[in-house]
Amino acid sequence: MQQREHSVCCVEGGLYSPFNCSPPVTHHTEAYLTLNSFEKNGDGGGPSECDSKFHSDDILVVALSTGWFNKKGRCFNKITSSGNGRKVKAMVVDECDSMRGCDEAHDYQPPCANNIVDASKAVWVALGVHSDDSGGFDITWSDA
Template sequence: MVVACVVEFGSNPSGSGAQTPSASAGVVVFFTVQIESSLIQIPAVCFFPAVWCAAGDVYNIPALMSVNGFEQGEEGGPAKCDGQYHSDSLLLVAMTSAWYGPGFRCGKVISIKSAGGVTVQAMVVDECDTDNGCGITEISTSAAVWRAFGIDTSVGEVPVTWSDVSN
């Protein structure tokens, strides 16, 4: 019986200690398991992007931010979280498949921080499906998020970090 999932970040295999948005950066996940009357922590090694198990408790994850249209007639279909289309004037985000997981972040707010230190909060409404071309460290946001950062959407992708916002 799994009773907890705690994420602790490993260092970059290059030895620099810096975390980079790549599949090679490690995350150590400890599952606390109850066996009879004892609680035992078992480390389970998983790739960096697989952080959906700790939805609500993840901070400063490096990512690449791209722009996405959430309105009907734009790329993709309705948002996976609620089956609806949403206005691109709202602060919205689609998470890459590994971070989206089975929808644990649907309707939750994440904080996105630019390389320049500006922070914007956006609501998770969709999955950025890696089976359909989304990168494994990609968050795809509405044009409103880009405007809030003061970044032109024609840039394509920009490095950011994201964190869960505690409720």
């Protein structure tokens, strides 16, 4: 696999499973936290789905897998992510596309799994997650 700025890129000829649903949301929904840049020219690809804008990596923002994103139904809502003995509230600004990927619009990354909270660096810092865990980190989340 190739990597570009800590992101895993698609492998030529690779097969990737699309997901249009995610596990049910509860008070402690299990998820996998991934690191994303929401800035222009960052590894998140294009502007955010909710507002067609880019966002600083220094603010608490997340993208949710397609099913949890709920056709923009969670746009601008806050979620509470818990992990590493800490909690943080962050605003949903984007979809972590579980249906499409491996193209320029998705920064040549595979489709997201159905259990992803793709978070800005600020969320990782607030949760105290170490940079060497940048591949991902198990968390729980709920609507705030």
